Amino acid sequence: MIPVEAYLVVSTLLFFIGVYGFLVRKNLIGILMAVELILNAVNINFVVFNRFLYPDHLEGYIYSLFVIVVAAAETAIAISIIINVYRKLKDVRVDSINELKN
């Protein structure tokens, strides 16, 4: 049987891979993809704690379902904002988007 710690190690490493991507990426879509990795790591943690510590309740289970739903909503909004930014400023890199008013 696989111990809890093994799952936690995987989710910790995945989380910080996501943090690295979030810090290093220059364009908005890359940053969004790194955020997806971070949310997945958090989801693994919720599900694993639910499974191993309280298997007869479903708190972590339901919470990670809600995290998935909110991630979907967030991605949809973020992509429509990114497309709008590209339409206005012709660029999606964070270091060249420096004006709010055009």
Added chain:
Amino acid sequence: MAEYLTSIDFAGLFTADNIVFFILSAVILVCGFMSVASTKLLRAATYLFFTLFAVAGLYLTLSYEFIAAVQLSVYAGGILVLLIFAIMLVKNLGTDTETISYVNKTIAGLSALAGTVFAFITMSKFRFISSEGANDAAAKVDMEMVGQTLMGTDRYQYLLAFEAVSILLLACIVGSIVIATKSKED
């Protein structure tokens, strides 16, 4: 963590469960890293797809089938297709290579490493007591229980949150249409 490492039974290490878990976590970590390190964004999206797929497999090893199905259909089927659409819609983004300076890479890598070390130190201070047979294949969660938890109004049941999420999704649909629609003067 040290006690745990000494207590490993190396002969019993190669069970089917362990091998499946090892392969899944290797796919998660390698493809996750490639998806943040790849210079071409379309390749990064493909690696992200494999990561999401393997995370769904991890849920299956915990015998949470429903959440694995949700992960596949919402993440791999929905979010990733949206991301690839956005990459294709922005000119040259899918094929351009992105150069990142070594200073940025070093600083980001060091801070991620520091965070990892800090999280591992914190984790090693606790012993997690798992309940027996937690990842038995027999200990399935039936859909009726999930439905009761999602739609019930008792304690530990989440009807209010469910309805709030439905309003959030409605607001999200309307909002993304309003934001992405071309205004007349463009």
